[in-house]
Amino acid sequence: MRSGHAVKAVQNHERRSRLLDLIRIRGFAALEELVRELGVSESTVRRDLDALEEQGSAKRTHGGVLYSGGMPRLAEFDERQPANWAAKRAIAAKAAEVINDGETVLLDGGTTTYEVARLLVGRSLQVVTNSLPVANLFASEARTDLVLLGGYVSPRTGVCLGPYANELLGRLHVTTTVLSAAGISEEGLFNAHLLLAETEQAMLKAAGRVIVVADSSKFGRKSLTLVSGLSSINVFVSDDGLSPAWRDAIAKAGAQLVITRVPDADDAAHGVPHRTRPA
Amino acid sequence: MRSGHAVKAVQNHERRSRLLDLIRIRGFAALEELVRELGVSESTVRRDLDALEEQGSAKRTHGGVLYSGGMPRLAEFDERQPANWAAKRAIAAKAAEVINDGETVLLDGGTTTYEVARLLVGRSLQVVTNSLPVANLFASEARTDLVLLGGYVSPRTGVCLGPYANELLGRLHVTTTVLSAAGISEEGLFNAHLLLAETEQAMLKAAGRVIVVADSSKFGRKSLTLVSGLSSINVFVSDDGLSPAWRDAIAKAGAQLVITRVPDADDAAHGVPHRTRPA
DNA sequence: CATTTTATGGTTGAATTCAGTCGGATTTAT
DNA sequence: ATAAATCCGACTGAATTCAACCATAAAATG
Known part of the structure; x- marks a missing residue:
């Protein structure tokens, strides 16, 4: 593998970046909502959310995701x-x-x-x-x-x-x-x-x-x-x-x-x- | 009704106030979590959440609540x-x-x-x-x-x-x-x-x-x-x-x-x- | 003290959501 | 051109959550 799967990887990253934006702006987003706004299937959103959670940028909950990037709380x-x-x-x-x-x-x-x-x-x-x-x-x-x-x-x-x-x-x-x-x-x-x-x-x-x-x-x-x-x-x-x-x-x-x-x-x-x- | 139902009303208000605090601090809280921390039944938490949502301080989602009172977002x-x-x-x-x-x-x-x-x-x-x-x-x-x-x-x-x-x-x-x-x-x-x-x-x-x-x-x-x-x-x-x-x-x-x-x-x-x- | 009102907790059937699996489609590599 | 790999979308059974209802207990009322 020399050049990798460039196109798909970029698309993948793009979608997740956009997904993260939506979550960040709202603070919380329902899964159904994201499916509608991204125009992809529920399974895909679910997979992306798993990845984002593993990466630490978002936290999954029942029915949606919570942004966990910024907004730290004071002790x-x-x-x-x-x-x-x-x-x-x-x-x-x-x-x-x-x-x-x-x-x-x-x-x-x-x-x-x-x-x-x-x-x-x-x-x-x-x-x-x-x-x-x-x-x-x-x-x-x-x-x-x-x-x-x-x-x-x-x-x-x-x-x-x-x-x-x-x-x-x-x-x-x-x-x-x-x-x-x-x-x-x-x-x-x-x-x-x-x-x-x-x-x-x-x-x-x-x-x-x-x-x-x-x-x-x-x-x-x-x-x-x-x-x-x-x-x-x-x-x-x-x-x-x-x-x-x-x-x-x-x-x-x-x-x-x-x-x-x-x-x-x-x-x-x-x-x-x-x-x-x-x- | 002259003096009202003082004691219960106060308890009610207290619990909801505490509930709102928990939600505010976390930004998002799972229902099960709240049941455990407040030490009351799921039904009660659910009812309180309904009231809080009607009041506009919180927004319900599947499996939890999202704080929507403070932290107003800049336009x-x-x-x-x-x-x-x-x-x-x-x-x-x-x-x-x-x-x-x-x-x-x-x-x-x-x-x-x-x-x-x-x-x-x-x-x-x-x-x-x-x-x-x-x-x-x-x-x-x-x-x-x-x-x-x-x-x-x-x-x-x-x-x-x-x-x-x-x-x-x-x-x-x-x-x-x-x-x-x-x-x-x-x-x-x-x-x-x-x-x-x-x-x-x-x-x-x-x-x-x-x-x-x-x-x-x-x-x-x-x-x-x-x-x-x-x-x-x-x-x-x-x-x-x-x-x-x-x-x-x-x-x-x-x-x-x-x-x-x-x-x-x-x-x-x-x-x-x-x-x-x-x- | 009896009655009414209110608050709480449990239960049940319905609805929603989850995780895993499968087949199809597209791109990359041989 | 063929094969392998990857990604995507759909489906299914299982698990979770929801809303509504009912019974009970405490407090307020007269």
């Missing part, structure tokens, strides 16, 4: 226990209520602020953020203007850090900043990343009003670096697991406190399995 | 005729070969540069970009450092524009810039957006080497604004549809030209239906 958003999730979502809902249409909102990175962002999609706002996942939510929304802070992107969390981000923040002013925190003590807000702390300090300076979203487990816990004192915060949003002592402390610091009722953690974690009751 | 990346796609992919492959490991690469927005970016994922590089979709490709890659240019994000294309992006670019230097173009004439590169043109000019200034990726249909076509002259470009990558006249023009401008063979457009469009031949 932080994958591994989280559903228990805290319920609280995060409830807190995010309250925080979103506090924000009014027409505002300019600065959104920090983090999972709780991400949930806030999800609830703000579609509203008439100007959004500023240093978080790539948050930016993706608003990227194709015509109703919300989006400003992204630049800089070095942290691989784990997907947020922009560094002097460039801070510098741009120094020139901005927003009506409301939504901040997350790794811990909150009497001294103030704590964060786990040194560079991020600087960025968050810049966010505080740029804001007319500061909202901190943190579930009750964060209170009384410290982390690597102090970001700011409690007095800089205007509103705290948390869940009803917050101790009375902390509620007092927040009131004394002159901040507003918004509490959400969060469903029982056990129920949320395993789904309550038919509570029995004596007849 | 520019959806509507693409497969014909040009083959050329884009082939051009992107060649362009990726020209880039060496260890380089600092500046990637422009656009669909062709996006294809280049896809092929660079996993390589040892420093990547700078103003494109949100490109940034997403590298966001969770440990092997490549990612720097994102900030600024106002264009809703249609997902690229960062404006004075801040330009300013940051002015302070950067990269070994290679990969640029796209809406049109190329004897006068130089053209682009369809005024603000983007300024940003691309800044990209040219920041680069030690400039690669332009453009399929042959772009040559001889003009667009809104002139970005730069041909003399600023070091390498052109295009397909074999490029006319000899243009090949000469590029050589005269002092630029290197890389040509890829792209399979026949007709074959790519309809799939060649058994070429007959006289016996």
Whole structure:
């Protein structure tokens, strides 16, 4: 074999390349759909899909294929226990209520602020953020203007850090900043990343009003670096697991406190399995 | 009905919320998988999926669900005729070969540069970009450092524009810039957006080497604004549809030209239906 | 406490999809 | 021209999945 089966091989490759395009654009495609659009038999599509899967570009499922090439997921958003999730979502809902249409909102990175962002999609706002996942939510929304802070992107969390981000923040002013925190003590807000702390300090300076979203487990816990004192915060949003002592402390610091009722953690974690009751 | 069916309703909502989270994180989830992870019956999952689909957050398929809520797709990346796609992919492959490991690469927005970016994922590089979709490709890659240019994000294309992006670019230097173009004439590169043109000019200034990726249909076509002259470009990558006249023009401008063979457009469009031949 | 409403889990028959095999057609090589 | 190899399309039995129905249990209502 000197010149090989050139023509057929090219046709084969062409079709698979086109197939991969269809899958990539859609993210997911039904088998029947592909048969129709490629104009070949089901068996052929099936064979091509097998090849593509072996190659690693696509993942087969019942009735279709899923694109598995690009779109990697950030580590932080994958591994989280559903228990805290319920609280995060409830807190995010309250925080979103506090924000009014027409505002300019600065959104920090983090999972709780991400949930806030999800609830703000579609509203008439100007959004500023240093978080790539948050930016993706608003990227194709015509109703919300989006400003992204630049800089070095942290691989784990997907947020922009560094002097460039801070510098741009120094020139901005927003009506409301939504901040997350790794811990909150009497001294103030704590964060786990040194560079991020600087960025968050810049966010505080740029804001007319500061909202901190943190579930009750964060209170009384410290982390690597102090970001700011409690007095800089205007509103705290948390869940009803917050101790009375902390509620007092927040009131004394002159901040507003918004509490959400969060469903029982056990129920949320395993789904309550038919509570029995004596007849 | 005064107080409603509070407890069950909350449980219901909780479970569906959790279900949506699972789907959102994975992008796609098999039904059996969800049954196992939620610890409820198949019927219940099925019902929840129906509700979620009616609500528009998810799309059912055979054997699973596809998340359709978040991650809105940018308009520019959806509507693409497969014909040009083959050329884009082939051009992107060649362009990726020209880039060496260890380089600092500046990637422009656009669909062709996006294809280049896809092929660079996993390589040892420093990547700078103003494109949100490109940034997403590298966001969770440990092997490549990612720097994102900030600024106002264009809703249609997902690229960062404006004075801040330009300013940051002015302070950067990269070994290679990969640029796209809406049109190329004897006068130089053209682009369809005024603000983007300024940003691309800044990209040219920041680069030690400039690669332009453009399929042959772009040559001889003009667009809104002139970005730069041909003399600023070091390498052109295009397909074999490029006319000899243009090949000469590029050589005269002092630029290197890389040509890829792209399979026949007709074959790519309809799939060649058994070429007959006289016996 | 009795009734109604709602949610859940199991089952069943129908529909869809899968993997493997076969024959035909075309290209390549001898 | 003949033989071998490859690719494609169709068919078939097996496995999976779907939608609908029914029975049960818990919660809300009065």
